[in-house]
Amino acid sequence: xxxxxxxGGSIVVALSTFVYAQINGVINKTGEKPTxxxxxxxxxxxxxxxxxxxxxxxxxxxxxxxxLKMVPKTLYPTQVPQQPNDFRQPAAGQQSQGLWLTDWSGPxxxxxxxxxxxxxxxxxxxxxxxxxxxxxxSTPSSAQILGKVYLGSLDEAGARSVAQQFAxxxxxxxxxxxxxxxxxxxxxxxxxxxxxxxxxxxxxxxKQFTNYRSITTFPAVSPDGTKIAFTSYPxxxxxxxxEAARFxxxxxxxxxxxxxxxxxxxxxxxxxxxxxxSMNAASDFMPDSRxxxxxxxxxxxxxxxxxxxxxxxxxxxxxxxxxxxxEPKVNPKTGMDIVFVSGRGGTPQIxxxxxxxTDVARLTTGEGDAVNPAWSPDGEHIAFAWTRGYEPxxxxxxxxxxxxxxxxxxxxxxxxxxxxxxxxxxxxxVFSSNRSGREQIYTMLADGSQVQQLTTQGNxxxxxxxxxxx
Amino acid sequence: MRASSRLHASMLxxxxxxxxxxxxxxxxxxxxxxxxxxxxxxxxTTAPPPPAAAVINSFTAEPSTIEPGQSSTLRWSISNATDxxxxxxxGAVQSQGxxxxxxxxxxxxxxxxxxxxGMDSRSVxxxxxxxxxxxxxTSTPRLSSADLLQQQAxxxxxxxxxxxxxxxARDALTHDxxxxxxxxxxxxxxxxxxxxxxxxxxxxxxxxxLGDRRATAAKDFLVQxxxxxxxxxxxxxxxxxxxxxxxxxxxxxKNRRAHLSPGQ
Numbered sequence: 178x179x180x181x182x183x184x185g186g187s188i189v190v191a192l193s194t195f196v197y198a199q200i201n202g203v204i205n206k207t208g209e210k211p212t213x214x215x216x217x218x219x220x221x222x223x224x225x226x227x228x229x230x231x232x233x234x235x236x237x238x239x240x241x242x243x244x245l246k247m248v249p250k251t252l253y254p255t256q257v258p259q260q261p262n263d264f265r266q267p268a269a270g271q272q273s274q275g276l277w278l279t280d281w282s283g284p285x286x287x288x289x290x291x292x293x294x295x296x297x298x299x300x301x302x303x304x305x306x307x308x309x310x311x312x313x314x315s316t317p318s319s320a321q322i323l324g325k326v327y328l329g330s331l332d333e334a335g336a337r338s339v340a341q342q343f344a345x346x347x348x349x350x351x352x353x354x355x356x357x358x359x360x361x362x363x364x365x366x367x368x369x370x371x372x373x374x375x376x377x378x379x380x381x382x383x384k385q386f387t388n389y390r391s392i393t394t395f396p397a398v399s400p401d402g403t404k405i406a407f408t409s410y411p412x413x414x415x416x417x418x419x420e421a422a423r424f425x426x427x428x429x430x431x432x433x434x435x436x437x438x439x440x441x442x443x444x445x446x447x448x449x450x451x452x453x454x455s456m457n458a459a460s461d462f463m464p465d466s467r468x469x470x471x472x473x474x475x476x477x478x479x480x481x482x483x484x485x486x487x488x489x490x491x492x493x494x495x496x497x498x499x500x501x502x503x504e505p506k507v508n509p510k511t512g513m514d515i516v517f518v519s520g521r522g523g524t525p526q527i528x529x530x531x532x533x534x535t536d537v538a539r540l541t542t543g544e545g546d547a548v549n550p551a552w553s554p555d556g557e558h559i560a561f562a563w564t565r566g567y568e569p570x571x572x573x574x575x576x577x578x579x580x581x582x583x584x585x586x587x588x589x590x591x592x593x594x595x596x597x598x599x600x601x602x603x604x605x606x607v608f609s610s611n612r613s614g615r616e617q618i619y620t621m622l623a624d625g626s627q628v629q630q631l632t633t634q635g636n637x638x639x640x641x642x643x644x645x646x647x
Numbered sequence: 648m649r650a651s652s653r654l655h656a657s658m659l660x661x662x663x664x665x666x667x668x669x670x671x672x673x674x675x676x677x678x679x680x681x682x683x684x685x686x687x688x689x690x691x692t693t694a695p696p697p698p699a700a701a702v703i704n705s706f707t708a709e710p711s712t713i714e715p716g717q718s719s720t721l722r723w724s725i726s727n728a729t730d731x732x733x734x735x736x737x738g739a740v741q742s743q744g745x746x747x748x749x750x751x752x753x754x755x756x757x758x759x760x761x762x763x764x765g766m767d768s769r770s771v772x773x774x775x776x777x778x779x780x781x782x783x784x785t786s787t788p789r790l791s792s793a794d795l796l797q798q799q800a801x802x803x804x805x806x807x808x809x810x811x812x813x814x815x816a817r818d819a820l821t822h823d824x825x826x827x828x829x830x831x832x833x834x835x836x837x838x839x840x841x842x843x844x845x846x847x848x849x850x851x852x853x854x855x856x857l858g859d860r861r862a863t864a865a866k867d868f869l870v871q872x873x874x875x876x877x878x879x880x881x882x883x884x885x886x887x888x889x890x891x892x893x894x895x896x897x898x899x900x901k902n903r904r905a906h907l908s909p910g911q
Binding site: 371392394395408431432433434455456458460472474479480501502503504518520524525546548549562569570572595638639 | 807847850857882883
């Protein structure tokens with residue numbers, strides 16, 4: 178997988194250090210990040226062949242967590258403990274090569290923590306013995322923070338799985354929520370039609386979810402992880418359109434865009450009654466996972482924002498303007514504030530309002546086009562796409578503290594960057610960008626660092642990061 | 648399609664058979680080839696001379712071309728035959744004779760003569776000429792409504808992030824309104840889809856709504872100009888179906904449009 182790394186530090190230069198510190202505080206609550214050494218683990222017998230996948234996964238999950246600073250491998254001592262019994266205090270005046278705590282806590286590694294262990298085969302399964310030590314302690318027994326046994330299938334997937342679990346347990350020590358089990362839903366045209374797909378947080382296990390063979394887009398996943406809403410153009414029976422069919426792609430026999438809701442557990446389509454309107458589009462679920470925010474032309478006066486039940490009934494109108502009102506997103510903590518995109522000021526900008534449509538206020542400055550707002554899980558920040566400082570269409574990802582309206586820019590002109598969505602851990606952001614030529618999906622930390630490309634096939638866009646079903 | 652695939656199948660069969668024969672022949676090469684048969688012996692037994700074969704001396708139709716209802720005379724002369732007949736309803740005949748026929752369509756008569764020494768046959772054709780057809784009914788072939796629309800409707804173009812009808816769009820839609828009124832008069836069941844499109848620069852979500860406003864603005868203009876509203880339906884494709892995919896203003900302008908297409 179191709180990786181593109183941005184230098185996060187450059188963000189600070191152009192913008193208020195106060196704002197940066199505020200945003201950075203979201204990512205790293207303790208200020209100074211703990212340093213960790215993660216030497217490659219080895220496997221005995223049959224397990225060794227899967228250790229490449231194991232070590233890559235373990236290092237990846239720890240290094241992209243945003244919680245830890247990785248000690249460069251070149252600074253490691255030559256000997257690496259594989260189990261607690263390997264620790265040997267050197268005799269006075271003797272030099273130790275890695276089998277004592279101070280070999281890791283002192284320079285050159287100067288680590289705070291050491292992750293070590295080994296794998297073996299037991300009952301035709303891969304077994305991982307993993308430890309995390311605070312190497313600043315004086316004895317191995319007082320240094321141990323974590324010591325655990327993990328089991329997985331005896332193949333590469335099993336090796337990856339135990340590495341992910343070990344990484345998640347290590348990250349838990351530093352207060353990080355695990356991303357294991359989270360899925361990213363997105364739109365891909367790799368089949369020739371835009372369909373909804375999903376993948377793991379690291380880009381593995383990419384699966385097609387819909388097969389509508391139309392234009393299917395704008396996925397939104399319920400907070401409880403059980404349902405997905407999206408927008409698609411229904412394919413009409415071809416006989417009704419036979420005359421036009423020979424005109425090719427201009428007339429594809431598609432009906433007006435409508436909202437669809439599916440169960441993520443069974444994959445099945447659920448009932449949703451669309452408004453009789455030239456367009457209906459899904460945007461977000463309310464925190465109870467039982468109501469939807471949509472935008473629709475149901476009033477015959479351009480797209481306006483509404484709330485409906487999960488089946489489309491009980492329509493409540495929230496905006497009432499002469500301008501375009503789209504992309505309502507509700508604060509996941511309060512369920513009371515909505516951010517949305519409105520053209521009421523001339524160009525699309527991000528606004529907030531109460532759930533009943535009152536107290537409308539613009540959040541962005543009025544410069545450029547500001548679109549695609551997405552709440553952070555703590556309900557304090559939004560990520561969004563903005564052309565501020567660039568030509569129309571050249572969006573970059575920004576994060577704003579909603580209360581103060583201070584913002585930082587996370588991407589800097591590398592193609593079009595759109596549709597940010599926060600991970601459930603509140604420190605990762607997934608977004609799409611055409612920086613490589615085609616539209617692809619990337620993750621990064623909420624300070625703009627650690628950019629990783631997750632997709633490569635076809636064009637991929639509109640990612641949403643969902644929790645595992647609860 | 649089916650006939651041609653059957654043809655392909657049979658050709659394939661023939662090829663396979665050919666291959667089989669080749670393979671078989673190849674196999675047989677291993678066995679020593681049988682010697683060719685000996686030549687026939689010289690001076691074979693002289694047979695008695697055979698009886699003379701039946702010969703048709705003449706067989707004509709006069710006149711050879713008739714109109715429906717008229718008749719033609721068949722005449723013939725035959726030697727050395729014992730069994731003589733003409734097909735197409737004439738039947739057995741003598742060695743000399745004539746017969747009137749009046750076929751309704753062009754017909755070929757075959758005279759067959761058989762004798763102990765062999766047979767002969769000859770054919771004549773009586774052409775029945777048809778009167779020329781009347782001139783075609785006086786109607787010019789009409790373009791289908793969909794063809795008319797595709798060939799003659801003009802797109803209405805818009806400014807970036809706008810759905811106002813510009814002066815050039817007003818001209819295009821005025822032209823379209825006249826065309827649509829003509830089409831719906833000829834073809835009252837026809838309906839038209841007013842599509843709204845956007846360039847790639849806005850967000851897909853905003854553009855879906857913007858395309859809807861463009862389609863609606865174009866439709867409203869057409870209805871104001873007298874096109875029946877119940878024949879028109881709008882659809883927004885946002886930026887999902889661009890006409891042009893380059894990142895230039897010329898291309899973006901082509902994509903910021905309302906387009907008319909045949910409805911469902």
